[in-house]
Amino acid sequence: MSRQPLIVNPQMPKDAAWLDWASASRCLQIPAEHPAFRPFQAMGVRCLGQDRLKERFIAGTPCSPTHLVWMVTHGAVEVDLGTDTVLLKKGCMVLCPALRPHWVRLATRAARGIWFHFHRQSRWQHLSSAGPAVRPSPRAAEMEWLMEHCISECESREFGAGPNAIHYAEILSVMLERELVIFGPRPKEQPVLKRLEKLWGRVLKNPGEKWHVESLASAAGCSSRELYRLCASLYGIGPMGLVTRMRMDRAMELLLGSHRKIDDISREVGYSTAHAFSEAFLAHVGTRPGTFRDAGRDPRNPISKPNPF
Numbered sequence: 001m002s003r004q005p006l007i008v009n010p011q012m013p014k015d016a017a018w019l020d021w022a023s024a025s026r027c028l029q030i031p032a033e034h035p036a037f038r039p040f041q042a043m044g045v046r047c048l049g050q051d052r053l054k055e056r057f058i059a060g061t062p063c064s065p066t067h068l069v070w071m072v073t074h075g076a077v078e079v080d081l082g083t084d085t086v087l088l089k090k091g092c093m094v095l096c097p098a099l100r101p102h103w104v105r106l107a108t109r110a111a112r113g114i115w116f117h118f119h120r121q122s123r124w125q126h127l128s129s130a131g132p133a134v135r136p137s138p139r140a141a142e143m144e145w146l147m148e149h150c151i152s153e154c155e156s157r158e159f160g161a162g163p164n165a166i167h168y169a170e171i172l173s174v175m176l177e178r179e180l181v182i183f184g185p186r187p188k189e190q191p192v193l194k195r196l197e198k199l200w201g202r203v204l205k206n207p208g209e210k211w212h213v214e215s216l217a218s219a220a221g222c223s224s225r226e227l228y229r230l231c232a233s234l235y236g237i238g239p240m241g242l243v244t245r246m247r248m249d250r251a252m253e254l255l256l257g258s259h260r261k262i263d264d265i266s267r268e269v270g271y272s273t274a275h276a277f278s279e280a281f282l283a284h285v286g287t288r289p290g291t292f293r294d295a296g297r298d299p300r301n302p303i304s305k306p307n308p309f
Contacts, residue, residue, distance in 0.1 A: 024054035030147070034154045036165040039173035044124060046117040050147050053077070053111045060103030067118040067127045068096040069180070070104065071140040075111030077104050081132040091204070091249070093137040095183055097128045114140070114147050116176060127183055135183070136200045138242055139175050141249075146172040195220045196230065200242070207247045208270045213239055243270075248284045251277070255293040262289050 029049035030037055040048055046066050051057075053075070060080070070079070071093040079086050079094050080103040087107060088094050096102035098120045118124050146168050153165035199219045203211060216239050217227040231239045247269040254265045266277035281289045 025057050026052045028052070028148075028151050030150055030169065031154055034165065035162065036150055036154055036169040038166075039169050040116075040176075043173060043177065044119045044121045045173075045176075046119050048114070048116045048147075050114045050144065050151070051112065053106050053113075054109070055106075057106040057111075058103065060101065062101050064096060064098050064100060064102060066120065067098045067124055068094075068102060068115065069118070070094050070096070070113055070115045071137045071143065071179075072111065072113045073140050073144045074113075075106075075108040077111050077113065078107040079104055084132070086134050088134065091137060091140060091246075093135055093140065093179070095127060095133045095135070097132065099128075100132070102132075112144070114144050127180075133183065136197060137179060138200075138237065138245060139179055143172060143175050143179070146175070192220055192222050192226075192230065200246070203243055203246050204250075207243075207250045208268050210270070211240070211243050216240075216243070244280065244284065247271075248281060251281060251289065252285070252292070255289055262293075265289070 027049055028051075029047060030040070032041075032047065057077075070077070070088065072088050072090050074090055076087055076089045079088050079096070080101075081094075081096065082101040086094065098118075118127065120128075150165050150168035150172060153161045153168060199216060202219070203209075213224050213227065217224045220227055220230075222230070227239050231237060231242060237245070251265055251269045254260060254268065255262075262277070263274045266272075266274045269277065271277035271280065278288055281287075281292070285292060287295075
């Protein structure tokens with residue numbers, strides 16, 4: 001397909017190109033003129049939003065004037081970085097540094113994600129040398145939750161909507177700052193961070209293993225104390241909390257996407273009994289597995305998942 005730019009969104013960087021955008025897809029943004037945008041403006045964000053993609057979608061630029069961070073929260077997208085193409089799945093994010101090409105294509109029937117464009121400021125100078133790079137993004141679901149509610153409050157005329165939008169934006173900006181730490185590690189931490197990436201990949205593939213802090217630390221090549229510190233700094237959660245989150249994400253996928261018995265799902269995600277799984281699921285999601293399956297709710301719907309904050 002010819003990559004001829006077609007600029008249709010004035011809030012996007014001037015070199016951004018929407019090549020193919022199906023009417024079923026939607027792009028939602030936090031308006032730059034709204035007070036809720038100020039926390040992001042202060043940290044050098046040019047624009048940010050959520051894409052809900054269906055049918056077909058191709059967007060990109062031959063030379064981006066900004067740094068782009070794209071986080072996938074549902075489905076998958078294919079990202080062409082000019083020299084390499086990567087498949088970005090749910091729970092991962094990609095950094096596309098400024099002054100380089102990038103093209104994002106829908107890789108599944110539908111996908112959803114959030115994105116941020118950063119000005120080329122000295123504060124984000126390390127992003128140029130850090131990428132292109134793909135990293136796990138355990139906070140992506142919570143960040144999407146905040147993004148959706150911030151946008152909704154920006155559009156609302158109800159009492160208190162403005163302050164609510166600012167509140168969501170302030171929390172989201174803090175979480176974004178934490179998420180970007182992974183792209184600028186101290187040199188001595190780079191080897192252990194690479195091992196951490198491989199470790200979380202193993203956990204995602206095998207959530208039913210009997211993971212514990214000692215085995216996780218051993219696989220990451222660090223002490224349990226250091227693993228706690230790194231997880232708190234990078235992900236805002238302890239190592240076993242992160243494992244539980246991955247297990248629950250897998251459980252929700254199986255509950256909604258299969259007809260398997262809850263006992264089977266319990267064992268696959270690491271719980272010896274359905275009761276233990278049900279209690280953990282209730283604590284994490286806010287409802288029992290059977291109720292969740294019957295309702296067929298999206299786990300990121302605020303009705304089915306309590307506010308994580």
